[in-house]
Amino acid sequence: MQSIRISSGHTLLGFVFLVLSLSACKVGRNYQRPTLAVPDQFRSASTTDTHTVARIPWRTFFQNVELQQLISTALTNNFDLQIAVKRIEENSAYFRQTRYALLPSVNAQVTASTITPSRNSLNGLSLENFIGSRHLEDYSANLGVSWELDIWGKIRRQNEVTQANYLQTFEAAKAVRTALVANVANGYFNLLFLDAQLDIARRNLALSDSIVRMIGLQKQSGDVTELAVDQAQGQQQTAALLRSRLEQAIVIEENGLRQLLGDMPGGIPRASRLENVPVADTLQVGVPVQLLANRPDVRVSELNLVAANARIGVAEASLYPALVISGSGGFNAFQASNWFMFPASLFYSVAGGLAQPVFQRRQLKTQIEVARIQHDQAVIQFRQAVTNGVREVADALVQVEKLKEQEQVAAARVATLQKAIANARLLFASGLANYLEVITAQSNVLQAELTLAEVRQQRLSAMLSVYRALGGGWQ
DSSP: OEEEEEOOHHHHHHHHHHHHHHTTOOOSOOOOOOOOOOOSSOTTOOOOOOOBGGGSOHHHHOOOHHHHHHHHHHHHHOHHHHHHHHHHHHHHHHHHHGGGTTSOEEEEEEEEEEEOOOTTSHHHHHHHHHTOOSSEEEEEEEEEEEEEEOSSSHHHHHHHHHHHHHHHHHHHHHHHHHHHHHHHHHHHHHHHHHHHHHHHHHHHHHHHHHHHHHHHHHHHTTSSOHHHHHHHHHHHHHHHHHHHHHHHHHHHHHHHHHHHTTOOSOOOOOOOOGGGSOOOSOOOBOOGGGHHHHOHHHHHHHHHHHHHHHHHHHHHHTTSOEEEEEEEEEEEESSGGGTTOTTTTEEEEEEEEEEEOOOSTTHHHHHHHHHHHHHHHHHHHHHHHHHHHHHHHHHHHHHHHHHHHHHHHHHHHHHHHHHHHHHHHHHHHTTSSOHHHHHHHHHHHHHHHHHHHHHHHHHHHHHHHHHHHTTTTOO
């Protein structure tokens, strides 16, 4: 690093004015969004209308009062969201610091010292000859100013990095809110789904009990063998096993949801039924380009690109000379009584230093190369985030469309099989059907009812996926 110092007052002022005229230059390119191959509309969407449910607040999107209360509690007490807020506060402190980055630094110093040199030293002899004293006191009070002029925009580019990092924490907090709203809603829907399955298991268990009793009576009359009773009891035990597993799953799901609420494990009071929760058949999705503004994770990725772009400017500016102007002034005396005597004790100095990198083992050029490579990586990650967002919306849309069809088929299948088991019981009672047909019909109804409940839960989850994939939930 080659350093040049300038101390003449007129020369320094002239040099400063020259440098200030150059300080409008800023090394590096200003950020420009890279070209994105975004389609005009989402796959499975038949419109280019820009209205989107992503802009609808979660309280409007979710009409269920129980779910609204759960989400509200989670947004207040969730641990991950609290950490995200603290990260905002942390980066806010750094961001406030950037306001003063271009200002000079000022330091105040007050010192008092005494020195007693050897009598046989030159300093000791000089003291006795000139001031007639064995020791030398020194009292100083001064202000020092140091100012690095941002000639090439290095500090301003670094401020851009800090600002982008600060805004990233905001978007990251929005992403946490979006994920939290979706996870709470999904957990609530899962509970309603498990409740519905548990009701189905209990009904089938009661039905199995009646079938076991009916086949038991048939065995007593000699119409069936012990094998028929064993198989009926096996079907009864299957329903009992399913009931126990569902009760276990409900407790675990409740504990997980309570953790999202920032609370200890416990139950989740609920009165709603899965079949009573409305499912939106059509959702306004807008156009893919709106994901750049609506999805917090996409915004985080772009802000990371903004910061990477600014770091190139910081690295490039490090190759150019840095000008630091420094000055100090105050009062200095070797006697305390004369310390603040004006103007005799007054002193000042002004200097300017110009430092130019000469040979640093290629470190600075390597920093530029690395910054550009990291910028290219950020571009790829940004495009990946946008592509992933478009795909998630497209996937959720086709789920919404096809699951509606699947629910209609599943509901028709349940009605058919419920009719079949009623007929099988009548035929068995009249001797026109065997016990295997009754057991098979019961097993089919159980699976059909469980499948119908699962499809209904998947429809709610798909609706939620569209809302989240579009960037909804943080408002």
